[in-house]
Structures are given as C-alpha cells and as structure tokens.
Amino acid sequence: MTERFIGLMSGTSLDGADGVLAQFEQGQLQVLQFASAPFSVALRAELLALNSAGENELHRAALAANALARCYADVVHALLQGGGLQASDIAAIGAHGQTVRHQPGLWDGTGYTLQINSPALLAELTGIPVVADFRSRDVAAGGQGAPLVPAFHQGVFGAPGALRWVLNVGGISNVSRLDLRTQSDVRGWDCGPGNALMDHWSQQHTGKPYDDGGRWAASGQVIPALLTALLAEPFLAQQPPKSTGRDLFNPAWLAPLLATHAAGTAPANVQATLAEFTAQAIAQDMQRHGAAPGQQLAVCGGGALNQHLMQRLASLLPGMQVDSTVAHGLPPLQVEAAAFAWLAHQCWHRLPGNLPAVTGARGPRVLGAIYPA
Structure with missing residues (x-):
C-alpha cells in the first residue's frame, strides 16, 4: 500500500x-x-x-x-x-x-x-x-x-551491526545514539544550544539572521573565561532523559555572562566563543555516552551548513567520521x-x-x- x-x-x-x-x-x-x-x-x-x-x-x-x-x-x-x-x-x-x-x-x-x-x-x-x-x-x-526524532533516525540512518550518531543542530541541538550492534538500543536527548545563541548575536551585531557558513565566528578568537562560564551551565551535565529550549538558552541567560566575561570584547570574539560553546557542549555530551573513533556522526539541521561548526565538531571528536546527512541519503534541511x-x-x-x-x-x-x- x-x-x-x-x-x-x-x-x-x-x-x-x-x-x-x-x-x-x-x-x-x-x-x-x-x-x-x-x-x-x-x-x-x-x-x-x-x-x-x-x-x-x-x-x-x-x-x-x-x-x-x-x-x-x-x-x-x-x-x-x-x-x-x-x-x-x-x-x-x-x-x-x-x-x-x-x-x-x-x-x-x-x-x-x-x-x-x-x-x-x-x-x-x-x-x-x-x-x-x-x-x-x-x-x-x-x-x-522531546526529542521525538530518534525513532525516525533509527529507521532512516541506523546501520545494522554499527553504532551511529545523528545530530540535529537547529536552534537547540539534539543527538540520537543508534546502537544496532547486537540489539536495537536507541537513545536521544537535547545537548544544549544549537544555532539560537549564535543567530541572536549575529542578528544583533551584523543585522544578518545567521552567520553564513560560520565565517564570522572563524574570524574571531575564543574568549577562554567566557567559554568556561558557558560550559558551567548545569543542564549540560544532566543525564538523559533531558530536553531544553529557548526557555533556558536565550539572550537573558547569556547577557550576565557576557557582562562578566566579555565586556569590551570584539563581537567576532563572542561569536567565536558561542560557536565553540555549541560544539564543545555537543562533543562532551556524546563522549560521555560512548562516542569514539571509528564511529559515524551524521549532522542535519541548519548547523550542518555551518562549515566552521562542522570543522570544530570533527576536531573535538577525533577519529569519527563527521558529515552531513546528505551523505546518508537525506539532505540536512x-x-x-x-x-x-x-x-x-x-x-x-x-x-x-x-x-x-x-x-x-x-x-x-x-x-x-x-x-x-
């Protein structure tokens, strides 16, 4: 039928x-x-x-x-x-x-x-x-x-006998862990921010709704103190099941951290730090749950078009094959x-x-x- x-x-x-x-x-x-x-x-x-x-x-x-x-x-x-x-x-x-x-x-x-x-x-x-x-x-x-997509990811991207990851980077990032090595073991959770904070900062300082290809972030320098403060957010260390949204990761959450750790800093450096925060929050969460060299990560959502973010993920997840879901049969958008x-x-x-x-x-x-x- x-x-x-x-x-x-x-x-x-x-x-x-x-x-x-x-x-x-x-x-x-x-x-x-x-x-x-x-x-x-x-x-x-x-x-x-x-x-x-x-x-x-x-x-x-x-x-x-x-x-x-x-x-x-x-x-x-x-x-x-x-x-x-x-x-x-x-x-x-x-x-x-x-x-x-x-x-x-x-x-x-x-x-x-x-x-x-x-x-x-x-x-x-x-x-x-x-x-x-x-x-x-x-x-x-x-x-x-939330997330509701892991069951769908299993059917479309799951590989028998393998552990594969699917990462969606929309406003918020969420990951599916598809472990089909011995039996169907599918997990999924929200990692933290995706594009939401980067898009907000881009709109505010460049008038553009997003950082095209991550080029603006790539032009800046990461601010170590700000990155450390961002990564201290308790949600990031929670165990799944967990989900989040703009209720947490929003401009009001970001503002006091910027005031304390990035006052007077060039906006491009803040953008670089927000991109690094997004990438590290994802990579650390995946590594806590078994991400290892030799595994595959398929990325979808608008974040898959951010080349700088994709490069940072590949660097933070050494030995993993990081590519867009288009390589697995379905374009990221x-x-x-x-x-x-x-x-x-x-x-x-x-x-x-x-x-x-x-x-x-x-x-x-x-x-x-x-x-x-």
Missing part, C-alpha cells in the same frame, strides 16, 4: 517553515518533494517574543498561530504543485507548530510543552487532514516530549520535516511515535491529534 504524507517543521531557529512530501510504501519513507517558506520579519519577531511572558499573550499567540498556518499552507501548496498532486492524494499533514514554552515535569509534576499552531485553519486552507500536537501526550505520560511526516503516519495508523527510553515516558504512546479536512 502506497500512502503520501506531508511533514512540516518550523524549529527553534525561527527562520521559516520547511516541508516535505513523503511517500510510504511497506513502511519505507521516500521524500518526493521539498519546499520552504521564510517567516516574515513581523512573524519571526512575534514568535520570538512569545517565548517570554508579555502583555496580552493569548490574543497575540492566537493571531501568530493563524499567520503560521498560512505560512504552512503556502508550503503545502508548493509541495502539491511541485509533485503534480491534488489535496485528495495526501493522507494527512504532520504539522509540528512552533514551540514557545517547554516545561516538562515542572511546576505541578506534569508540566507542559506549548506549540503555537492552528491545525484547524491549516486543514481548512489545504483541504487535507492535519495531525498536530505531537509532544503533549508524551509529557502527560511523564516524558520530556529535509530531515526534521520528514520526521514529522513519519510521526503523522504513525498517528494515522495508531502506532506509537515515542521511545520511552529516550523521553522517559511511562510507555509507548500514539502521539498527535487529528483534525479532519
């Missing part, structure tokens, strides 16, 4: 929405089309602002959700047009939404994770059923609600959207989408809520 699903993802980098048209045949996924749409300056600013408490949040979040759904719908229409397909040819859309708060296990023992989204509007605009709200069921079952097509497929067929060993949930759960067309 052949089915087609669309996966949509807008991550913590807040640069826009990515989408894939995926075909499933006997459980195997093949990406047929890819499309993306940038966020408007106003939508990006509002989504970023909604990560923190502010005036009239409910009203603003509802309108931002509508704007996000319209952006998603543009990506869906581009995918249909590129594939020469009609809405009726698609089983469902998997739409993650935009995470603005992530507090699993906190406050009342359950906590919450909140993604801005308007799946009902998206279903209305596209005429296609929408699967959304993937994380909250895992949180309700005592899990972190398509991986997360493809994961949400897979998660939609799982929900559609009432199959679990989480891995309790990854998230800490009490057991496997069907993830997502379906909004009919």
Whole structure:
C-alpha cells in the first residue's frame, strides 16, 4: 500500500517553515518533494517574543498561530504543485507548530510543552487532514516530549551491526545514539544550544539572521573565561532523559555572562566563543555516552551548513567520521520535516511515535491529534 504524507517543521531557529512530501510504501519513507517558506520579519519577531511572558499573550499567540498556518499552507501548496498532486492524494499533514514554552515535569509534576499552531485553519486552507500536537501526550505520560526524532533516525540512518550518531543542530541541538550492534538500543536527548545563541548575536551585531557558513565566528578568537562560564551551565551535565529550549538558552541567560566575561570584547570574539560553546557542549555530551573513533556522526539541521561548526565538531571528536546527512541519503534541511511526516503516519495508523527510553515516558504512546479536512 502506497500512502503520501506531508511533514512540516518550523524549529527553534525561527527562520521559516520547511516541508516535505513523503511517500510510504511497506513502511519505507521516500521524500518526493521539498519546499520552504521564510517567516516574515513581523512573524519571526512575534514568535520570538512569545517565548517570554508579555502583555496580552493569548490574543497575540492566537493571531501568530493563524499567520503560521498560512505560512504552512503556502508550503503545502508548493509541495502539491511541485509533485503534480491534488489535496485528495495526501493522507494527512504532520504539522509540528512552533514551540514557545517547554516545561516538562515542572511546576505541578506534569508540566507542559506549548506549540503555537492552528491545525484547524491549516486543514481548512489545504483541504487535507492535519495531525498536530505531537509532544503533549508524551509529557502527560511523564516524558520530556522531546526529542521525538530518534525513532525516525533509527529507521532512516541506523546501520545494522554499527553504532551511529545523528545530530540535529537547529536552534537547540539534539543527538540520537543508534546502537544496532547486537540489539536495537536507541537513545536521544537535547545537548544544549544549537544555532539560537549564535543567530541572536549575529542578528544583533551584523543585522544578518545567521552567520553564513560560520565565517564570522572563524574570524574571531575564543574568549577562554567566557567559554568556561558557558560550559558551567548545569543542564549540560544532566543525564538523559533531558530536553531544553529557548526557555533556558536565550539572550537573558547569556547577557550576565557576557557582562562578566566579555565586556569590551570584539563581537567576532563572542561569536567565536558561542560557536565553540555549541560544539564543545555537543562533543562532551556524546563522549560521555560512548562516542569514539571509528564511529559515524551524521549532522542535519541548519548547523550542518555551518562549515566552521562542522570543522570544530570533527576536531573535538577525533577519529569519527563527521558529515552531513546528505551523505546518508537525506539532505540536512529535509530531515526534521520528514520526521514529522513519519510521526503523522504513525498517528494515522495508531502506532506509537515515542521511545520511552529516550523521553522517559511511562510507555509507548500514539502521539498527535487529528483534525479532519
């Protein structure tokens, strides 16, 4: 049986929405089309602002959700047009939404994770059923609600008889440890910041939303005292299951560290230090959990296009083969959207989408809520 699903993802980098048209045949996924749409300056600013408490949040979040759904719908229409397909040819859309708060296990023992989204509007605009709200069921079952991609990574990138790593560097970095040497042992967790802090600093000092290729960071010098202070963040030493977001790694977290350890320093040196912090936080976390020479690391997300970051990872993980997921069959900007097509497929067929060993949930759960067309 052949089915087609669309996966949509807008991550913590807040640069826009990515989408894939995926075909499933006997459980195997093949990406047929890819499309993306940038966020408007106003939508990006509002989504970023909604990560923190502010005036009239409910009203603003509802309108931002509508704007996000319209952006998603543009990506869906581009995918249909590129594939020469009609809405009726698609089983469902998997739409993650935009995470603005992530507090699993906190406050009342359950906590919450909140993604801005308007799946009902998206279903209305596209005429296609929408699967959304993937994380909250895992949180309700005592899990972190993240990361959800390791099960997908296992199916797409896992190599029988090998230990392979998949690293996603979006706004936050998360890693999957795929140990298929004797039995299927899949782990995954959030490492710390990905592009979020680097993008913030680039926007503030160059007016550009990101450091293209990491060239600005490569031009600076690492500030040792600042790097030491950044690496002292307690989250980095926590054992999995663990997840994080802009709730922690944000400009308010960074500002006092800069004031203490980088006052009067050239902005390029701060950027170099933020890049090194990102790379070292990832490498140290991987090495704590068995990363060793001879293993492979496949990198996806926008960070895979940052050559300076990729070079630092290769240097910090000596003897490991570090490359982009394109070398393993899927371009780095398509991986997360493809994961949400897979998660939609799982929900559609009432199959679990989480891995309790990854998230800490009490057991496997069907993830997502379906909004009919």
